[in-house]
Amino acid sequence: MRSRELDPSASPLDYYGYELRRARESAGLTLAQLGAVVFCTGSLIGQIETAARVPQRDFSERLDAALGTGGLFSRLVGMVLRSQLPSWFQPVAEMEAKATYISTYQCQLVYGLLQTEGYARAVLSIEQGYRLDEMVAARLERQRILERDQPPVLWTVLDEAVLHREVGGPDVMRDQLSYLLDLFGKPWMELQVLPFATGQHTGLMGSFTLLRFGDHPDVYYSESYDSGHMTANPQVIKERSVGYARLQAEALSPRESAALIARVREERYGEQSRPGACAVA
DSSP states (O other), X not given: OOXXXXXXXXXXXXXXXXXXXXXXXXXXXXXXXXXXXXXXXXXXXHHHHTTSSOOOHHHHHHHHHHHTOTTHHHHHHHHHHHTTSOTTTHHHHHHHHHOSEXXXXXXSSOXXXXXXXXXXXXXXXXXXXXXXXXXXXXXXXXXXXXXXXXXXXXXXXXXXXXXXXXXXXXXXXXXXXXXXXXXXXXXXXXXXXXXXXXXXXXXXXOOEEEEEOSSSOOEEEEEOSSOEEEEOXXXXXXXXXHHHHHHHHHSOOHHHHHHHHHHHHHHHHOOOOOTTSOOOO
16 A cells, blocks of 8 residues: 655645655665664654654654764754644744743743743643644744753743642642752843732733844734734833833842742742752852
8 A cells, every 4th residue: 555645845744754755765764674773663654754643853863863864854843843833823933933032921830931841741731632742842842942052031030820830730840840940040041930929010911921133123922812912013012121121120039039939849849959959048
């Protein structure tokens, strides 16, 4: 039975599958033979070649090593995973990847770029159970912009409620808060917590993000249940920038924020400070 022919121009996933089949056949390997080399089943290889399954980054890196493709699949998988994001969010992810400075206020959840895999999986499982692995992989792919030699400056203000909202259970929250603590002191990154004691503030309307660029107008982004709103309107940018500056002024200092995160982790999720975690007075 002949395998389904793909149109490589149909989507990034189809293009990936087309190139994988071409590279495998050029190497003279069967599905099972290539699967054995990259530590998976021949069936999985076949599903990816026919765009029935979404490849992961570690799989793509093993493919490049096995087929000598010079990083081709490691490059393609980024496009594939971004294409798995909701269509309304894909332009936001593209702008996020181009930004030189990201300022975000989050009142409900840890910002997507700072989520651990366990936390992201718990959040996404609410609505994405049937394609959860793909959505988690796409979210983790977004975070790769923080691993660049010159990552964007990222300034995050988290409402204290984010620390107390138990997402995924105590173990997931313990790991997530530990990860946040490990971020303190990293270059190009600042994290503050807006405490309950602040009362009313300029973020009461909800979470929002400001994206700044070297050669592009600033962009303001906010989202609702199943859509996002992005604008470069100068008046909106001015008002939200002032609002964000007020949030920064009212939030705890980074040092005080680290102390609060550590205290919540210990009191709510049963974790004492780990060796190597941020030490706070």
